[in-house]
Each structure stands twice: as C-alpha cells, then as structure tokens.
Amino acid sequence: MIDDASPDMGFFTDVTLCIGCKACEVACKQWNQLPSDGYALSGNSYDNTGRLSATTWRHVDFVEQFDRINPAESRWVMMSDVCKHCTHAGCMEACPTGAIIRNEYGAVYVQPDICNGCGYCVPACPFGVIALEPDQGVAQKCTLCYDRMKDGIEPACAKACPTDSIQFGPVEQLKERARRRTEELLARNVPARLYGVDEDTSVGDLNAFFLITDRPEVFNLPPKPVLPSTYQPVAYLSGFLATAALAIVAMQAFRSR
Amino acid sequence: MAGVTHGDIVQITPDAVAASLARGDGGFGRNQRSYYDHPVLRGAHWRWEIIWYFYIGGLMSGSAILAAAADTFGAEGDEAVVRNGRWLALVGAAISPLLLIKDLGRPERFLNMTRILKLKSPMSVGVWSLLSFSGLSAIAVLEELRGRGRVPWLLGGLLPRGPRNLAHALAAAFTGSYTGVLISATAVPVWNSGRRQIPAIFVCSAVATACAAQAALLALRGGSARSINKLERIEFVASLTEGVLLVDYASSAGETGNALFGGETGQRLRANTLVGGIAVPALLNLASLFTKPSHAGKPNVVKTLIAAGLTLYGGYVLRKSLIEAGRASADDPRAALRQPE
Numbered sequence: 012m013i014d015d016a017s018p019d020m021g022f023f024t025d026v027t028l029c030i031g032c033k034a035c036e037v038a039c040k041q042w043n044q045l046p047s048d049g050y051a052l053s054g055n056s057y058d059n060t061g062r063l064s065a066t067t068w069r070h071v072d073f074v075e076q077f078d079r080i081n082p083a084e085s086r087w088v089m090m091s092d093v094c095k096h097c098t099h100a101g102c103m104e105a106c107p108t109g110a111i112i113r114n115e116y117g118a119v120y121v122q123p124d125i126c127n128g129c130g131y132c133v134p135a136c137p138f139g140v141i142a143l144e145p146d147q148g149v150a151q152k153c154t155l156c157y158d159r160m161k162d163g164i165e166p167a168c169a170k171a172c173p174t175d176s177i178q179f180g181p182v183e184q185l186k187e188r189a190r191r192r193t194e195e196l197l198a199r200n201v202p203a204r205l206y207g208v209d210e211d212t213s214v215g216d217l218n219a220f221f222l223i224t225d226r227p228e229v230f231n232l233p234p235k236p237v238l239p240s241t242y243q244p245v246a247y248l249s250g251f252l253a254t255a256a257l258a259i260v261a262m263q264a265f266r267s268r
Numbered sequence: 269m270a271g272v273t274h275g276d277i278v279q280i281t282p283d284a285v286a287a288s289l290a291r292g293d294g295g296f297g298r299n300q301r302s303y304y305d306h307p308v309l310r311g312a313h314w315r316w317e318i319i320w321y322f323y324i325g326g327l328m329s330g331s332a333i334l335a336a337a338a339d340t341f342g343a344e345g346d347e348a349v350v351r352n353g354r355w356l357a358l359v360g361a362a363i364s365p366l367l368l369i370k371d372l373g374r375p376e377r378f379l380n381m382t383r384i385l386k387l388k389s390p391m392s393v394g395v396w397s398l399l400s401f402s403g404l405s406a407i408a409v410l411e412e413l414r415g416r417g418r419v420p421w422l423l424g425g426l427l428p429r430g431p432r433n434l435a436h437a438l439a440a441a442f443t444g445s446y447t448g449v450l451i452s453a454t455a456v457p458v459w460n461s462g463r464r465q466i467p468a469i470f471v472c473s474a475v476a477t478a479c480a481a482q483a484a485l486l487a488l489r490g491g492s493a494r495s496i497n498k499l500e501r502i503e504f505v506a507s508l509t510e511g512v513l514l515v516d517y518a519s520s521a522g523e524t525g526n527a528l529f530g531g532e533t534g535q536r537l538r539a540n541t542l543v544g545g546i547a548v549p550a551l552l553n554l555a556s557l558f559t560k561p562s563h564a565g566k567p568n569v570v571k572t573l574i575a576a577g578l579t580l581y582g583g584y585v586l587r588k589s590l591i592e593a594g595r596a597s598a599d600d601p602r603a604a605l606r607q608p609e
C-alpha cells in the first residue's frame with residue numbers, strides 16, 4: 012500500500028563537512044551490489060572514481076585549490092556527488108516506456124524490469140548522471156535506496172557518512188536546516204551557497220541538493236541546468252514550418268504543366 | 269588567463285609558478301573552470317543503427333510525402349512517382365523498426381515502447397508515429413496493388429483516397445521531423461543549440477533525398493522526363509533551404525557548434541553535405557527550374573544519377589555527423605558549462 016502521506020525524502024550534502032573518506036561510495040556499492048569499476052589511478056588528487064556511472068551512484072569529488080601567495084588560504088574541498096532527484100526530471104520526461112517513475116518518497120526511480128535500454132534518458136539528464144549498464148542493458152542510477160526506505164531505514168551512503176556531510180530526511184526539513192547552515196557559514200566568512208535550492212531553473216528544486224563553497228562548475232555541476240523538454244516547442248515548430256513550406260512547393264511542382 | 273583549468277595544477281613547473289605570481293591571481297586553482305576537465309554530460313550511445321534509421325526514416329517519409337502529393341496534384345505520367353514512393357515508404361517502414369530494436373539494450377523488451385503514449389517524450393511520440401506510418405504505408409501499397417488488379421480483396425479500400433493520402437503525408441512528415449526534435453530536446457549542447465534548425469533540416473533533407481532516389485529510379489527505368497523535372501524542382505528548393513538552415517545553425521551556435529562544424533567533422537560535413545550534397549546537385553538541377561515539365565526533353569540519365577548519388581550521400585553524412593558530434597559535445601565540459609542563452 013502506497014503511503015501518499017509520506018513527505019518527499021532527499022539528501023542534503025554539505026561540502027564543508029566532507030572529509031573525503033569515500034565511505035558513501037563503498038556503502039552504496041555494497042548495499043546495492045554494484046560491481047567494481049577496476050583499479051585505474053587517475054592522477055587527479057585522490058579521485059580514482061572519476062564520475063557517477065551506471066555502477067557508481069555516489070562519487071566523491073576532490074578539489075585542490077593551492078594559493079601560492081597566501082598558502083594559508085589553500086583549500087582541499089571534497090563533495091559527494093549523487094543523482095539530484097530533480098523536481099522536474101529530464102530522464103523521467105524522456106523515458107518512452109514509463110520505466111522511470113517518481114516513487115512514493117519523491118525519488119526518481121528506474122524500474123529495471125520495465126526499462127528496455129533505449130538510452131534516451133542518458134542525454135536528457137542535465138547533470139550527466141543516468142547511464143546504461145552494459146551487462147543488463149538497462150539504464151541505472153541512484154534509487155535513494157528505495158528498498159531500505161520501504162523498511163524505514165536511511166540510505167546506505169547517509170548511514171555510512173561519519174561526519175553527517177550527507178544528511179537524509181524530509182526535503183523541506185533539510186532545506187530549512189541547509190538555509191540556517193549557510194547563514195552560519197556566511198557569518199564566519201565561509202563563501203557558502205546552496206546548489207539546487209531556491210534557484211530559478213527549469214529543473215526546479217533538487218531533492219538531493221548541495222552546500223558548496225565555490226562556483227558550481229568547480230564541482231562539475233552545471234551553473235544553470237536546463238530541463239531539455241523546454242526546447243521542444245520551438246523544435247516542433249521548426250519541423251512544422253518546414254513541412255508546410257515544402258508541401259506547398261510539392262503541390263506547385265506537381266501541378267505545373 | 270583563458271584556459272587556466274584545474275588540469276594545469278598537475279604540472280606545476282617553475283615557469284608556471286612565476287607566471288601565476290606575476291598575474292597575482294592567488295596562485296593555482298582559484299580559477300578552475302571545470303573539474304579536471306571531466307565530462308559533465310553523457311552522450312547518447314547511438315551508433316550505426318540509429319544513423320541509418322535517421323537516414324532511412326528521412327528517405328521513406330520524403331517518399332511518402334511525394335507519393336501523396338503526386339497522387340493528389342500530379343498529372344498523367346506521375347503514376348510512377350506514386351507507385352515508387354509508396355513502395356519506398358513501405359520498405360523503409362519495414363527496415364526502421366529492426367534497426368531501432370537492434371539498438372535497444374534489451375531488444376526482447378521492444379514492446380514496452382507501446383505500454384504508454386507520452387506526449388512529453390519525443391521518443392514515445394516517435395514510436396507511435398512510426399507505427400502509424402507503417403500501417404498507412406501498408407494500406408497505400410495495398411491500394412496500389414488493388415488499383416492494378418493484383419489484390420482481389422478490398423483491404424486497400426479501407427480509407428477514401430483523399431484522407432488516406434493526407435494521413436500518410438502527415439504521418440510521414442511527423443516521422444521525418446520528430447527525430448530532429450528528439451535530438452534537439454536533450455542536454456547535449458551542440459544539439460539543443462540547433463533546436464530552431466535541426467527539425468527543419470531533417471524535413472528538407474528527407475524530401476531532397478527522396479526526390480533524388482525517385483529521380484534516379486525513374487531515370488534508370490526510362491520513366492517520364494516530366495516527372496523527373498518536377499522532382500528536380502522540388503529537390504532544388506528543399507536542398508537550398510537545407511543549406512541555408514545549416515549555415516544559420518553554424519552561425520547561431522557559435523563556439524558550441526564546434527563539435528559539428530569544427531575540425532574533421534566540420535570539414536566532412538562541408539565537403540559532403542553543403543558542397544557535394546547540396547550545392548553541386550542544385551547546380552546540376554538548375555536547368556530543370558527554367559524548363560517547363562511539358563518541354564522537358566529526353567532525361568539526361570548520367571546527370572540525374574550523379575546529382576541523385578551526391579544528394580543521397582550528403583544526407584547520410586549529415587545524419588552521421590550530427591550523431592557523432594552529439595557525443596563529442598557531451599564529452600566537452602567547456603560546452604556543457606557554458607551559460608545557456
């Protein structure tokens with residue numbers, strides 16, 4: 012029985028608390044039984060994961076910022092990236108089979124037994140999150156630990172996070188907490204801002220949002236994500252106008268003697 | 269300062285340190301433009317199956333439009349355009365689903381596409397459009413056979429002629445243009461920056477390639493010179509419109525268009541589509557514009573075949589370049605992180 016009364020649940024990920032331990036990555040892999048991605052070394056700080064993928068649903072960014080004039084200003088910022096579970100989700104709109112749904116917890120969820128692997132959700136995600144899993148041939152991404160939530164326990168990554176950099180809970184409560192945290196940090200001269208909350212974008216608020224201390228692109232987040240379906244009206248119009256024009260041309264040509 | 273990215277930190281040379289100090293920008297890493305130049309977006313996995321589907325889809329839609337137009341407005345002698353167009357449409361409609369199913373990660377689940385109709389998803393709308401087009405193409409061919417006394421039963425007469433042609437042409441136009449909406453309505457920068465032009469370009473290319481294929485068929489089988497003349501007139505307008513739209517796309521996309529119009533992809537597109545597939549055939553077809561169909565002499569088979577071959581190849585290169593440019597664009601963090609207009 013679906014509990015319609017359940018509030019939307021989500022993540023508040025705070026970079027000022029992340030210590031880069033990657034416990035979230037490991038816990039996610041273990042709980043969701045996701046395969047290893049190999050042992051390649053990237054040479055990019057401690058980030059040997061690279062990015063989110065069909066088999067990596069949490070990924071810790073390691074941003075190194077060395078200041079050679081004021082070395083004390085140097086920073087090492089870590090951010091645990093995840094599917095944003097957008098209010099207006101590009102992947103969900105693009106899905107032609109209805110495999111991608113919003114579940115009773117407000118999470119964007121791929122039903123693996125419905126997805127037929129057409130792959131159209133992949134270029135439709137403004138964050139490059141969802142991906143095709145080659146072995147199963149279906150699209151996969153973070154489920155917000157749907158199975159754990161059914162049993163009333165928090166997602167594996169949030170449970171494993173030792174510093175509460177990843178907080179799980181009702182989205183509205185998390186937003187309140189995040190706004191307070193931002194004010195606190197700003198009062199202490201930390202350049203904090205929220206990403207995915209109170210912003211005017213076509214994807215809407217993100218159910219998994221972030222507190223960041225630099226411009227979004229430093230963390231590989233698009234500064235102004237756009238919902239791809241907003242491009243449709245002008246595109247349909249373009250095709251319609253060309254059709255109408257060529258229909259007249261064809262009519263004239265076949266009528267000519 | 270341009271081009272200072274996090275990637276530069278990996279190689280901190282004494283010269284780079286001196287330059288950074290001279291700039292006084294606070295040293296390395298305060299001007300990061302991306303995260304180690306990692307891709308921000310993911311491209312579509314589409315390979316040859318979808319390139320060919322886009323191509324054949326255009327060819328079959330254009331053929332059906334020409335057949336419907338010739339059946340409605342054509343004069344005596346245009347019957348071959350109707351017949352060939354209907355057959356080309358049906359053959360295309362038979363091949364297209366096979367290509368689409370082969371491309372799926374789970375081909376045995378292709379019927380899941382028909383679980384729902386979702387107007388927000390161009391993929392879903394396209395599947396239903398293709399299904400309608402296939403059905404209408406089958407009816408059109410049955411009608412063709414019935415008209416020639418080859419089909420004794422009445423199946424072909426399900427719909428009266430006018431509505432049948434109109435429905436076939438509309439389904440064809442939608443099937444030929446939704447693929448343009450499909451790629452425009454994605455997060456891929458080079459695709460969505462062409463949303464004003466790509467669907468129209470696909471429609472123009474569909475009609476131009478279909479005219480070329482039909483003209484070649486007529487020329488090879490000793491068809492009517494009048495019909496060839498008419499097809500070449502239509503092709504001329506469709507091709508030139510396509511060329512103008514491509515140039516407009518290139519200039520309005522700016523730097524974001526580099527994945528398609530820059531480098532080797534751009535060279536191939538300019539040589540094979542803009543020049544080879546549009547300008548040269550247009551010049552070859554120019555004479556038809558100034559000759560009335562009734563005054564068209566014996567068709568010049570070689571000229572028609574060359575023009576048709578170039579147009580058909582240019583249409584293929586257009587689809588291939590667009591799909592490959594989509595992946596390159598998605599992999600380019602600078603394109604993805606550029607502020608949208």
